Structures are given as C-alpha cells and as structure tokens.
Amino acid sequence: MTGALVAFLCLFLGLVLQKVDKFPSEKAANWVQAYLIYIVLPALALLYIPKIQPSWGLLIPVSAAWFTFLLSWGIFGYLGKKLNWGKNVTGCLIIVAGLANTSFLGFPVIEGLYGREGLPIALLIDQGGSFLLVSSLSILVGSLYGNHSESLKQVPLKILKFPPFGFLVGTLMMSLFQIPTPEVLIPSLQIIGKTMPSMALLVIGLRFSVDLQSISSKFFWYGLGYRLILAPALVWLIYSQVMDSRSLEFKVTVLESGMAPMITGSIIAIQFGLQPRLASLLSGLGMPISAISLAIWYFLLG
Template sequence: MTGAVVAIACLFLGILLRSLPKFPEELAAKWVQEYLIRIVLPALALLYIPAIKPSWDLLIPISVAWFTFLLSWAVFGFLGKWLNWGKNVTGCLIIVAGLANTSFLGFPVIEGLYGKEGLPIALLIDQGGSFLLVSSLSILVGSLYGNHSESLTQVPLKIIKFPPFGFLIGALLMSLMDIPTPEWLIPFLTLIGKTMPPMALLVIGLRFSADMKLISSRFFWYGLTYRLIFAPAMVWLIYREFLDPKSLEFKVSVLESGMAPMITGSIIAIQFGLQPKLATLLSGLGMPISGISLAIFYLLLG
C-alpha cells in the first residue's frame, strides 16, 4: 500500500513540476525515461526471469499476454493501414493498448479480489508475458513504426542495441540453464525494481496534459475499448476451451487481460516517438476508467 501511495504521489509531483514556469519538464522526463530503460528494466529482467522454471503447465496463463498483444498488432495494424492512420498512431495503439498493466495495477487488484492464491498466476502472466513483451516485441513494433524507422534489415540491430533486450536474453538463458541470480545481487535489484512504479508515474505526470481534443478523439477510445473490453472478452471466449471457466486460473487470466494499459508500454512508445500525448493519456486515464470495466468482468465471472 505504501508503494502505491508513493507512486501516485509521484504522478501528482510530475503534474505539479510540469506546471512550474521554466521547469524543463521535457529534459527531466527524458532523464527519467533513460533511467527506466537502461537501469530498471535490465534489473527487473535479472531479478525475475531466471526464477521462472520453464514447464508446459505455465504456458496457458503466460500465453494470455502474448495473445492479446499479437491480437492488438493484428487489429490496429490492419485498421491503421486500411484507414490510413499513419505509422505513429498505429504503432502507439499496438504497443500501449496491447500491453496490460499486469503488475502495478494487476497485483493489488487480483490479491484484493481473489486473495494471495491468485498472485502466482498474476505473476506468471506479468513476468512470462507482459515483461517479456515489453522487452522484445514492443521494441520491434517501435522500430517498425517509430519516427526513426529503419529498413527491415536494420531493425534487428536496433533491437539488439536496445538495453533491456540484451539483459532479457541473458536472463532467459539463465532460466533455461537453471542458473539463479546471485544472492548478493538480489537486494540491489529489488531496490532498483521498486523504483519502477514511482518513476514511471513521474514520467506520466511530467508529460500529462488533459487535452480534451485528444481525450475525445477516436484513437483514445479505440485504445481503451480494445484494452478494457475487447481483449478480456476474447480471452474469455477462447481460453474457456483450455481452462475450466470456474477455475482461478481462468478468472485471473481474464481480469489481468482487462487491466489498464501498461505504464512501461507507454514509456516504450514515447521512447520511439509514437504519439507521446496519446500514450500518456491511455495509461494515465486508463487506470481510473478500468475500475468500471474490471468490476463488470469480475461480476460476470462469478
């Protein structure tokens, strides 16, 4: 609870600093983004990924995050090209709407609704799904749709050079080879990892602007409709063929897929120049709005 209070306080701190005359909010946001991308994401990869022991039983809940991201890519990729939205808007919606806030928002919601029994499932979806995606496919989308998009032959190099990706590959190899993260590193990595929610919300606050024109735009509501309604509805329809609809695994999977857009996903979109204001609004306003949709899905799940 304390961590959540501090994180939300950082959101309002960012908004306050942004309102100060002559405060360099753009430079401050860039510094915090660099810290998140180059230090926090690699630290989280080393902290969590090696602890995941690969097994077939884990694939179904983990696949939920991958399914909804790839579905987002298919839906917005098709609509963006068909309706000529432009690469920046399309890429922003693919990444931000495709990634759910499965940890900062998801963990307390799942624990509050289903108790500690639901947390291991939520952790699998987050670490094996959302976190791997934000460090891999979201970078690919950013490279393909961003302001500085290169040719397809240059995209792999850009992904490899992106700091979290190298640490992700190393952490995955550690998991596959059953090599644990050194004990002496864990306290430092944990401390760094705890700075993710407050620093991410600080960036959102520094970039937040209640632009009514943007809030009323169809792109904002397309993104939220996909993330809060369409994605969990599709998980419900498809995954009931693989999981017992009354099981805790099924219920947690549906609710986690209906969380608000992931804050880190917004930061990745911002890093690649993909509609920063839209990305910020989707993750910032998505959290309070998702309270309504999550309550409805919780009641429908029983």
C-alpha cells in the same frame, strides 16, 4: 499499499512540476525515462526472469498476454494501414493497447479480489507475458513504426542494441539452465525494481495533459476499448475452451487481460516517438477508467 501511495504522489509531483515556470519538464522526463529503460528494465529482468521454471503448464495463462498483444498488432496494424492513420498512431495503439498493466495495477487488484492465492498466477502472466513482450516485441514494433524507423534489415540490429533486450536474452538463458541470480545482487536489484511504478508515473505526470480534444479522440477510445473490453472478452471466449471457467487460473487470466494499458509500454512508445500524448493518456487515464470495467468483469466471472 505504501508503494502505491508513493507512486501516485510521484504522479501528482509530475503534474505540479509540469506547471512550474522554467522547470525543464521535458528534459526531466527524458532523464527519468532513460533511467527506466536502461537501468530498471534490465534490473527487473535479472531479478525475476531466472526464477521462472519453464514448463508446459505455464503456457496457457502466460499465452493470454502474447495472444492479446499479437491480436492488437493484427487489428491496429490492419486498420492503420487501411484507414491511413499514420505509422506513429498505429504503432502507439499496437504497443500501449496491446500491453496490460499486469503488475503495478494487476497485482494489488488480483490480491484484493482473490487473495494471495491469485498472485503466483498473476506473476507468471506478468513475467512470462507482459514483461517479455515489453522487452522484445514492443521494441520491434517501435523500430518499425517509430519516428526513426530504419529498413527491415536494420531492425534486428536496433533490437539487439537495446539494453533491456540483451538482459532479457541473458536472463532467459539463466532460467532455461536454472542459473540463479547471484544473491549479492538481489538487494540492489530489489531496490531498483521498486522504483519502477513511482518513476514511471512521474514520467506520465510530467507529460500528462488532458483536454477535450484528447478525450474525444477516437484513437484514445479505440485503444481503451480494445484493452478493457475486447481483449478480456476474447480471452474469456477462447480460453474457456481449454481451461475450467470456474477455476482461479481462468478468472485471473481474464482479469489480467482487462487491466489498463501498461505504463512501461507507454514509456517504450514515447521512447520511439509514437504519439507521446496519446501514449501517456492511455496509460494514465486508463487506470481510473479501468476500475469500472474490472468491476464488471469480476461480477461476470462470479
């Protein structure tokens, strides 16, 4: 609870600093963004990924995050090309709408609704799904749709040079071969990892601006509509065929699929120049709006 309070205070601080004359809000946002991308994401990978015990039983709930991201890519990629939205808008919607806020928002919501029994499932979905996606496929989308997009031949090199991806590959190997993170590093990694929500919201605050044009943008509502309504609805419909719809695993999987857009996903989109205002708005304003949709999904799930 204290961490959430600090994080929202950082959001408020960013909003205030943005209005201060002569304060270099854009430069400050870039610095914090670099800290998140190059320090926090690798630290989180090293902290959590080696703990995942690979097994076939984990694939069903974890696959929901991959399914909704790939579906986002398919839907927005097709519509963007057909309707000439432009690569920046299309890439932004694929990444930001495709990734759910399964940790910062998801963990406290799941614990509050289902108790600590739901947290291990939420952790698996976040670490095996959302976190791996934001460190891998989101970078691929950013490379393909961003302002500095290269040819397809250059995309793999750009992904390999992106620090979070290198740490992701290394920590996946550690998980596969059951190599634990050295104990001496864990306290430092935990401290760094705890700064993620507050620093991510600080970036959102420094860049966040709401106006009638932004709120009325069809792209904003397309993104939220997909993330809060269509994605969880399809997960419910499809995954009820292979999971017990009364089980805790199923309920957590559906609710995690309906969380607001992931803050770190918006940071990745901004890093690649994919509609920074739209990305910030989707993840920032998406959180309070998702309170309504999550309450409805919780009621429907029983």
